[in-house]
Amino acid sequence: MPKTTLIDCCIKKYAYREVSQIYQELKISGEGLSQSQVELMREKYGINSFSQRRNDTMLRLLRHAFINPFNIILLVLGIISLATDVVLVSNFARNATTAVIIFSMILISGTIRLVQELRAKNASKQLNRLIHESVTVRRAGEVKEVPAEELVVGDIVLLAAGDRVPADLRLTKVSDLFLSQAAITGESAILEKNAQALSYSNSESLTQLENLAFMATTVISGKGEGIVLAVGKDTLYGSFTKEDPDEKQSFQKGANSIAWVMLRFIAVLIPIVFILLQITGGRWLKSFAFALSVAVGLMPEMLPMVITACLARGSLSMSKKQTIIKDINAMQGFGSMDVLCMDKTGTLTNESILLEYYMDVLGNESCQVLDFAFLNSAYHSGVCNPIDNAILACQTMRGHEQHFADLLIQYRKEDEIPFDYSRKFVSTLVTDKNGECQLIMKGNISQIVSRCSQVEFHGEILPMEKDRISSVASVVDEMQQDGMKVIAVARKKIEKQDQIIQTDENNMILMGYLAFFDAPKKTAKTSVEALKRLKVIPKILTGDQADVAASICRRVGIPSEIILTGADLDQMMDNELGKAVENIHVFAELTPGQKVRIVSALRQNGHTVGFLGDGINDIPALCESNVGISVDTAVDAAKDAADVVLLQKDLGVLEQGILEGRKTFTNMLKYIKITASSNFGNIFSIVCASAFLPFLPMTSLQILLLNLLYDILCIILPWDNVDEEETLSPRDWSGKTLGRFMLFFGPISSLFDIVTFLFLYYILCPMLCGGATYLNLTDSVLQSQYIALFQTGWFLESMWTQVLILHFLRTRKIPFVQSSPSIPVVCTTFAGIITFTALTFTKSAGVIGLTKLPIMYFLFLFVVVLLYMLLTTVVKIVYQKKYHELI
Numbered sequence: 001m002p003k004t005t006l007i008d009c010c011i012k013k014y015a016y017r018e019v020s021q022i023y024q025e026l027k028i029s030g031e032g033l034s035q036s037q038v039e040l041m042r043e044k045y046g047i048n049s050f051s052q053r054r055n056d057t058m059l060r061l062l063r064h065a066f067i068n069p070f071n072i073i074l075l076v077l078g079i080i081s082l083a084t085d086v087v088l089v090s091n092f093a094r095n096a097t098t099a100v101i102i103f104s105m106i107l108i109s110g111t112i113r114l115v116q117e118l119r120a121k122n123a124s125k126q127l128n129r130l131i132h133e134s135v136t137v138r139r140a141g142e143v144k145e146v147p148a149e150e151l152v153v154g155d156i157v158l159l160a161a162g163d164r165v166p167a168d169l170r171l172t173k174v175s176d177l178f179l180s181q182a183a184i185t186g187e188s189a190i191l192e193k194n195a196q197a198l199s200y201s202n203s204e205s206l207t208q209l210e211n212l213a214f215m216a217t218t219v220i221s222g223k224g225e226g227i228v229l230a231v232g233k234d235t236l237y238g239s240f241t242k243e244d245p246d247e248k249q250s251f252q253k254g255a256n257s258i259a260w261v262m263l264r265f266i267a268v269l270i271p272i273v274f275i276l277l278q279i280t281g282g283r284w285l286k287s288f289a290f291a292l293s294v295a296v297g298l299m300p301e302m303l304p305m306v307i308t309a310c311l312a313r314g315s316l317s318m319s320k321k322q323t324i325i326k327d328i329n330a331m332q333g334f335g336s337m338d339v340l341c342m343d344k345t346g347t348l349t350n351e352s353i354l355l356e357y358y359m360d361v362l363g364n365e366s367c368q369v370l371d372f373a374f375l376n377s378a379y380h381s382g383v384c385n386p387i388d389n390a391i392l393a394c395q396t397m398r399g400h401e402q403h404f405a406d407l408l409i410q411y412r413k414e415d416e417i418p419f420d421y422s423r424k425f426v427s428t429l430v431t432d433k434n435g436e437c438q439l440i441m442k443g444n445i446s447q448i449v450s451r452c453s454q455v456e457f458h459g460e461i462l463p464m465e466k467d468r469i470s471s472v473a474s475v476v477d478e479m480q481q482d483g484m485k486v487i488a489v490a491r492k493k494i495e496k497q498d499q500i501i502q503t504d505e506n507n508m509i510l511m512g513y514l515a516f517f518d519a520p521k522k523t524a525k526t527s528v529e530a531l532k533r534l535k536v537i538p539k540i541l542t543g544d545q546a547d548v549a550a551s552i553c554r555r556v557g558i559p560s561e562i563i564l565t566g567a568d569l570d571q572m573m574d575n576e577l578g579k580a581v582e583n584i585h586v587f588a589e590l591t592p593g594q595k596v597r598i599v600s601a602l603r604q605n606g607h608t609v610g611f612l613g614d615g616i617n618d619i620p621a622l623c624e625s626n627v628g629i630s631v632d633t634a635v636d637a638a639k640d641a642a643d644v645v646l647l648q649k650d651l652g653v654l655e656q657g658i659l660e661g662r663k664t665f666t667n668m669l670k671y672i673k674i675t676a677s678s679n680f681g682n683i684f685s686i687v688c689a690s691a692f693l694p695f696l697p698m699t700s701l702q703i704l705l706l707n708l709l710y711d712i713l714c715i716i717l718p719w720d721n722v723d724e725e726e727t728l729s730p731r732d733w734s735g736k737t738l739g740r741f742m743l744f745f746g747p748i749s750s751l752f753d754i755v756t757f758l759f760l761y762y763i764l765c766p767m768l769c770g771g772a773t774y775l776n777l778t779d780s781v782l783q784s785q786y787i788a789l790f791q792t793g794w795f796l797e798s799m800w801t802q803v804l805i806l807h808f809l810r811t812r813k814i815p816f817v818q819s820s821p822s823i824p825v826v827c828t829t830f831a832g833i834i835t836f837t838a839l840t841f842t843k844s845a846g847v848i849g850l851t852k853l854p855i856m857y858f859l860f861l862f863v864v865v866l867l868y869m870l871l872t873t874v875v876k877i878v879y880q881k882k883y884h885e886l887i
């Protein structure tokens with residue numbers, strides 16, 4: 001049975017049962033679970049997370065750390081060497097050293113990875129604790145907050161406006177509970193839910209059942225309570241999500257494209273190496289082992305680990321700058337983001353707005369308008385929002401406290417239709433003491449006016465005439481052009497009833513307007529400038545009126561000559577919109593769906609798009625963007641949808657975050673590009689060497705060891721400094737530029753490798769082995785000494801150049817003079833070079849086929865390294881002239 005059908009069956013049955021029956025069945029009560037029951041339920045049904053069981057994750061980490069191409073190839077080599085050196089030889093010649101070394105390499109690299117991954121995991125756990133995301137539950141009669149992950153089947157959850165439903169629930173109590181199920185059904189309409197048991201009907205689909213609430217849906221307004229029926233992967237939402245939800249698509253794409261570049265090189269070079277070795281008379285198994293090691297040598301096999309370490313370090317330093325990365329893979333988005341879409345209120349303007357004027361249709365102050373707006377605000381149960389907060393603030397106006405308190409006594413709430421961003425208004429139904437019913441609406445001017453047929457002026461109700469409307473419009477327009485938010489208020493007496501029927505919302509009487517002062521933040525202008533300096537284009541996507549948006553954008557320096565409104569947008573085809581989004585920076589009067597269209601049009605055009613928003617209306621766009629950014633004060637559902645949470649809603653914080661993201665990114669690219677190019681150079685040299693040398697230029701073990709040593713040194717790279725120039729513009733994450741970088745810098749190292757080969761083969765080795773070149777030697781002891789000398793020579797040259805080149809390619813400037821690496825990087829790399837050089841002088845070096853070299857070699861090495869660095873510097877200048885970048 002498909003998983004969704006299974007879930008359907010499990011959950012659906014509860015919709016037809018009475019609450020008491022469900023209590024009995026799950027052996028729970030309305031008081032909630034006791035601590036021991038919680039444990040039991042967790043044992044039985046699992047935790048509320050997508051990564052299934054806790055101990056499972058450790059297993060996964062172990063698998064990640066130990067099972068990867070690098071270790072698998074090492075294992076194959078280990079087995080080959082066990083076979084050739086131990087099993088297939090006589091007792092006398094048995095030598096397990098190589099196999100032991102290979103197996104210890106598996107252990108070392110796996111352990112390093114594991115430690116790094118654990119550290120990263122810990123870091124992200126700690127960071128997540130900084131964001132206030134929790135669920136309200138009743139347990140053992142007590143209402144408390146718990147992290148969503150700790151929720152279990154049978155828990156009683158309390159829902160309030162703005163919450164994200166944390167699991168699949170059967171509702172037990174509701175009061176005007178409206179949900180948006182867009183996250184699971186894609187439909188933007190909001191639904192009213194209730195708590196009664198339904199009578200059985202086969203035709204209804206699961207999501208239409210009114211007494212069930214599903215994970216990831218959003219509470220638009222009202223309150224409710226429900227029993228948890230399913231958690232984690234067993235929920236409806238869980239059945240849609242991918243196996244590994246923590247992998248962001250674009251990140252994967254980038255990593256894949258790099259892997260592909262590497263694979264292509266391997267696919268071409270390895271067969272060549274193998275065939276050349278066969279031609280020059282190598283043994284089959286040895287040649288195969290060698291070709292395999294060369295393949296490993298070419299892979300930057302520590303890539304996943306270095307990336308994890310970079311990301312973990314980046315997210316920690318961002319947290320110090322008030323930016324919490326929830327999904328560690330979203331870091332790359334921060335580094336490559338080139339367009340930032342944002343809403344207006346709270347980002348460019350202050351978090352709270354002030355009610356400035358309350359007026360009748362002709363613009364004269366009117367307390368009656370305020371009174372009705374106040375009732376509407378006081379009785380709405382939707383998400384806390386700036387408009388209602390500003391209206392409710394009048395309760396505390398000196399001398400008016402009593403008046404507003406009396407109003408609430410005088411009028412009782414009957415029903416409401418909450419605010420939703422496609423209708424853009426709120427309706428509430430109240431009855432006064434005499435039992436008279438009034439419907440009060442407030443919201444977007446054109447939405448309200450289109451539902452009115454009369455106006456109220458000085459107590460008189462007059463038919464609505466065109467010219468009267470236009471004179472009103474001029475009052476309102478002026479205020480909006482000054483950047484004020486203006487909404488309309490309307491009312492109507494209706495027959496006594498306890499529910500609003502949508503057809504009632506017509507033939508209303510327009511009472512007047514409320515105008516709010518929505519002042520730009522002091523820091524807005526400088527922050528916008530900073531974004532532009534960082535080459536991130538700011539775009540405003542607001543639900544507010546075009547005039548208001550224009551006025552504010554003008555003040556903070558966002559070009560607003562052309563504004564695209566939601567209505568214009570609906571007329572456009574996707575390709576027209578694709579062009580429009582490039583030149584237009586202000587979009588107004590948008591519904592949540594239109595925000596999504598703009599974000600996806602920008603992504604289609606190849607931009608990496610960030611979206612900063614805090615409202616329920618921003619959630620779909622947050623999900624659509626490459627990096628969803630929210631703030632700690634946002635509604636829970638928005639924080640939940642975001643990848644990044646700012647502890648302060650301030651563009652200044654974001655600027656710091658972007659810089660930090662780019663630094664992290666640059667350090668990752670450094671590792672990938674430099675490693676790949678020098679590995680490429682090495683392999684290229686090996687190809688040349690295998691064609692001419694009568695023996696292997698390095699044993700497979702030496703190649704692997706060199707690679708591992710180098711990679712261990714590279715673990716320090718996340719802690720490197722990054723030049724300021726590298727952070728000035730967005731970074732691209734793909735294999736696009738990797739190929740050319742490798743082709744430019746790889747062969748330079750080969751050139752010096754070949755010089756070294758010639759020196760070793762024709763000068764140094766013969767000098768120390770009786771004056772003859774290898775082919776003229778007859779003594780096998782001398783022959784192996786010759787090989788050891790040669791291999792050590794190349795091992796050292798390779799290591800020296802590979803490590804030193806890090807310092808030359810990590811910056812566009814002159815290393816150490818104009819740009820210095822961080823102290824840990826300097827210490828580690830030089831300590832590495834010294835240690836491994838010293839290693840060749842020890843006795844144990846013999847085990848891996850290395851030997852002592854005379855001082856003369858080191859003089860030669862010094863000159864080679866010097867020339868290599870010089871040539872690289874020249875090529876670096878040429879490369880930068882041509883491509884205007886380095887890393």
Ligand SMILES: Nc1ncnc2c1ncn2[C@@H]1O[C@H](COP(=O)(O)OP(=O)(O)OP(=O)(O)O)[C@@H](O)[C@H]1O
Nearest residue numbers: 343344345387388424442443444542543544545615
């Ligand atoms: N609580 C409310 N009551 C009535 N009308 C409202 C309310 N909130 C918003 N509106 C109406 O809906 C419109 C869009 O809402 P709002 O300005 O909050 O959208 P937004 O996209 O979140 O904008 P912003 O970019 O300012 O955050 C408002 O201009 C106003 O007319």
Ligand SMILES: [Mg+2]
Nearest residue numbers: 343345614615
């Ligand atoms: Mg908003």
